[in-house]
Amino acid sequence: MSVDLAPLHTPRTALGELPATMSAWAIREDRLGEPEDAIQLEEVAVPQPGPFEVVVRVMAAGVNFNNVWAALGQPVSVFKYGDHPEFGHHIGGSDASGIVWKVGEGVTRWKEGDEVVIHCNQASYEDVEVHGLDPMAAPSQQIWAYETTWGSFAEYCKVQAQQLLPKPKHLSWAEAASYGLTYFTAYRMLMDRGQIKAGDKVLIWGAAGGLGVFAIQLCKAAGAECVGVVSSDEKGELVKQLGAVDYINRNDFKGMMRTGDETPEQEKERFGVSRQFAKKVKELLGDAPDIVFEHVGKATFPTSVFTVKPFGKVVICGATSGYTLDFDVRYLWMKQKEIIGSHFANAYQCMKANALIDEGKVRPVLWKTVGFEETANVHQLMRDNKHSGKIAILVGAKDADEGRTDTASGRPGAIHAEVGG
Numbered sequence: 001m002s003v004d005l006a007p008l009h010t011p012r013t014a015l016g017e018l019p020a021t022m023s024a025w026a027i028r029e030d031r032l033g034e035p036e037d038a039i040q041l042e043e044v045a046v047p048q049p050g051p052f053e054v055v056v057r058v059m060a061a062g063v064n065f066n067n068v069w070a071a072l073g074q075p076v077s078v079f080k081y082g083d084h085p086e087f088g089h090h091i092g093g094s095d096a097s098g099i100v101w102k103v104g105e106g107v108t109r110w111k112e113g114d115e116v117v118i119h120c121n122q123a124s125y126e127d128v129e130v131h132g133l134d135p136m137a138a139p140s141q142q143i144w145a146y147e148t149t150w151g152s153f154a155e156y157c158k159v160q161a162q163q164l165l166p167k168p169k170h171l172s173w174a175e176a177a178s179y180g181l182t183y184f185t186a187y188r189m190l191m192d193r194g195q196i197k198a199g200d201k202v203l204i205w206g207a208a209g210g211l212g213v214f215a216i217q218l219c220k221a222a223g224a225e226c227v228g229v230v231s232s233d234e235k236g237e238l239v240k241q242l243g244a245v246d247y248i249n250r251n252d253f254k255g256m257m258r259t260g261d262e263t264p265e266q267e268k269e270r271f272g273v274s275r276q277f278a279k280k281v282k283e284l285l286g287d288a289p290d291i292v293f294e295h296v297g298k299a300t301f302p303t304s305v306f307t308v309k310p311f312g313k314v315v316i317c318g319a320t321s322g323y324t325l326d327f328d329v330r331y332l333w334m335k336q337k338e339i340i341g342s343h344f345a346n347a348y349q350c351m352k353a354n355a356l357i358d359e360g361k362v363r364p365v366l367w368k369t370v371g372f373e374e375t376a377n378v379h380q381l382m383r384d385n386k387h388s389g390k391i392a393i394l395v396g397a398k399d400a401d402e403g404r405t406d407t408a409s410g411r412p413g414a415i416h417a418e419v420g421g
């Protein structure tokens, strides 16, 4: 279907009113596969906000790996979850900046016209965990625009009012849309689950990726030292610029990656390379890491468990290379190490992390800002690991600089990563 993108940059209705339909990049169950084929532009009905919900006019959207998984239908199809069966489409986009366009019944904290960024955790107000334990523990907990539809790769998105955060005024719409999901995840991994403290030493996998660029900055803010692992020297330079002590090019230790089909002899050889890698990490940090920041999974997990210090922590939130992990458990129990799962962040942690961005203490790392028409293509880039830092998509905003309303404070905007691609 051909969709006219011209009206994107001009509001089509007054605040508080919504048009009947909108342009959206959607995934359907019958075309799961490579992102460039699975994610297609469609004209869909605009959602109305329910009680305690808000519809936001999207000014810019941020790209995350979760929509690559959604496109591929792996490890499970998103169409089994949330409101997908009701609407039949998946509109991804778990990061956004925009303008509150219509508020639902019961919303008092936000009003139409407010400029916001959006965090992607949803949970029901009725679940007791939301009120006493952690919304991440609620049975109703789900990631907006992954386990639900109505994400930000569309003119309008629909969210719970508790997902809204004030947009940092010194950032453009594109910069403000680029950091939420990965930054808030890294914040919980290190600050809450990892209990990082000044003087700690940290090993960060994928250090020039979406999570990694924030993990480095958080280590620096916490007074910890980190080493980042990357796959090119250009990415390594970015990692150093962000505050890492140094970087390791993983191509120098190719043999440490677990594939899962090794013979006992190959296992032994692989372990030998992991040992050399751990030695290099120790050399660069001055000691073994107190925390290993994990999200690569199968390929790196045995090395992570081996490399972390006795009594240290491997904090893991993802498994890009495969989620069935195996490792030699003797290195875990004999050295009393911990493996800690972590998933996104709660609204309070998002608010605290957003304040660091607002104060200019942590900066978005924006590799590329593209037009709305590029949505499927940039997901393919990410699928092919040809990116660095974050990618923003202009939706309502006309250009990459639009939306900055504070230039007087002198707070810097995003770091523009000139590597990758």
Ligand SMILES: NC(=O)c1ccc[n+]([C@@H]2O[C@H](COP(=O)([O-])OP(=O)(O)OC[C@H]3O[C@@H](n4cnc5c(N)ncnc54)[C@H](OP(=O)(O)O)[C@@H]3O)[C@@H](O)[C@H]2O)c1
Residues within 6 Å of the ligand: 064, 065, 066, 181, 182, 185, 205, 206, 207, 208, 209, 210, 211, 212, 229, 230, 231, 232, 235, 250, 295, 296, 299, 300, 317, 318, 319, 320, 321, 342, 343, 344, 345, 382, 385, 387, 389
């Ligand atoms: N649970 C959560 O809340 C949550 C939140 C955010 C992300 N995640 C998950 O975490 C993972 C990373 O997310 P991201 O946004 O950081 O993705 P990303 O931007 O693609 O960065 C990941 C980095 O990992 C490295 N990598 C990829 N394959 C690797 C391999 N086989 N061995 C070693 N390194 C490898 C790559 O860096 P080099 O090539 O430079 O080494 C890449 O830049 C994804 O699986 C994502 O779904 C989970």
